[in-house]
Amino acid sequence: MKCDARALPRQLKVLKPVYVIHGDEPLLAQESLDALRAAARKQGFTERDRHDVGKEWDMALRSCDTLSLFADRKILELHALNKPDAAAGKALDAFLKNPPDDILLLIVLPRLDAAAQKAAWFNRCDAVGVTVSCQPLTSREHRDWLVERLGRQRLTVTEDALTWLAGQTEGNLLAADQEVLKLHMLFGEGSIDLAQVQSAVGDSARFTLFDLTDTALAGDAAKTARIFFSLKAEGLAESLILWTLSREIRSLLAFAEGQQQGTPPAQLFQQLGIWAKRQGLVSAALRRLPPATLKRLNNELMEADLAIKGQSPDSAWDILLRLSLDLAGVRLFDAVI
Template sequence: MRLKPEQLARHLEQGLAPVYLFAGDEPLQLMEAADAVRAAARTRGYTEREVFTADRSFDWSALTAASDSLSLFAERRILELRLPTGKPGTQGAKALEAYCLRLPEDTLLLVHAGKLEKSAANSKWVKSLEQAGVMIQVWPLSLAETAGWIARRLRSRGLVPDEPAVRLLAERVEGNLLAAAQEVEKLALLRGEGSLDADGVLEAVSDAARYTIYDLADAALAGDSARAVHVLNGLRGEGVDAVLILWALSREVRSLTDIAEQMEAGTPAAQAMKSVWAKRAPLVKKALARHRAPAWRALLALCARTDRVIKGQAPGSPWDELLQLTIGLAGRPLFGRPASRPAP
């Protein structure tokens, strides 16, 4: 069975298929479709997850062994198979066809194929996966389709856009849905719920105020997401080096990680915070109240990734990563980035 991304939610309400094949070359739609399936699986008791990447050295017997071993356990499990080239090869094709002929119980298989060439799309292994479960295939959107997608996304965040506002955003992102999603999230933070026109979009994305990297750190520590985004956009518009911004944020994250770990080990808060300036203590206390030690360690790992992106050692946009880090530090992560609140 083939489904469009917008049909997936209704399908998941009715139940889970044993196999899902995700194909196409629009990253955000693929990511969100896979996230939706994983979330639905978790609510149905799929508590374990094992991921395989089928590169040139991959041993396909590992997938077969993993599926065969599940009968020994009571837990339901998700098996995820990533095909970097979109082709499993002769051995892999046979392994996938065999899997579909003998579907293991309490097992969900997610296959990420990326963009499929025409020959692969018509291959026996693809048809086997499609017949055994569901194939989600996505394509880049046209400008008109992007505008419709943005309008729906804005409405889902409580904003009521007019046509010029939607058209302006669609032209700004040039078909990049990940960038469009980022813009929608920023508008939701900065504008809140309600009507949105083109002037509102321009006001949100263009800020002439001058800020410092310390203003950014303070706003994030205070949990003021809207101001933090304003400051970050202002710094970018003024040409401030991304390295300096990361330095300011990572310094705070390292310090707070150390304090949180001391408190986790039983050190009294006052003693753990003895190196914090009295003037900054209220901000630090607010930040510590939002995150526990594991979340601070996750944010520290995000700092390391952002550093690699800035240096060109990892894929991605430095400014997108800095936005994720800023919002995560403020307690409002985008797309499920690390952050956690203490249990009440």
């Protein structure tokens, strides 16, 4: 059974033989693991055995044969930095064909790609137990998560304070959790306004390259600029930002040209590998950006490449900012001639 990390605590009255916690949101992964450990203790799993595994999955799984004299049931935790390889998958698949009643298997993994989630071992875990997804939250989910966390501390915030707090902590749940606790310590229970939140909270937002392009496609120029300067301040290489923007601009241009030739959108989405969850963003951007604009942006990618290589007097960062905001529908400034 597939389960989102935030729904997991409601699914623990009767434990399944195996839980796979996967994803790259560390707070959700840790809290899922904590919830499982607590539920297991209540249900008689009095011993815990942890293994940090690389290739020795079979050996770690065999350790379940060694219950202590004082334990009737045991938690077996397998923590890995990479997805199971073929041999590990085979060992897991064999183990789960007849899982022991006295063992609770907890597997903690990083984010799994689509291929890994179609593997036989993953499907076996999904059928026998629960696979728990711990992915970063969307902006809307982050706001809802903050409201829930504030509520735990019996705190409420004004709408503008919530918007500001969400913006300062987006993409960083660990920092967001700490800020909520700080607000409770400073102001106690009750309602908090924007001035109080601003006086207590620092900027802990964390963004990725994909946040930059998704926000630009959505047409949010102000947030696009914020993400851009955040990535720049973190020391991200200009070439990586150029790669991300190039991929997006060329995909949009190919889509626009395909539409001009009469190719149905559904076929273009499939041909260009545009996932269902991003199709709305792409469609919105195409309504905003005519083919002529996309051709201009495509040409300006070469300007950025030359500037990054030191073969142009222009600032690479200026060109990359201009490209980012152009995607969001705002023309900031023209290239220096």
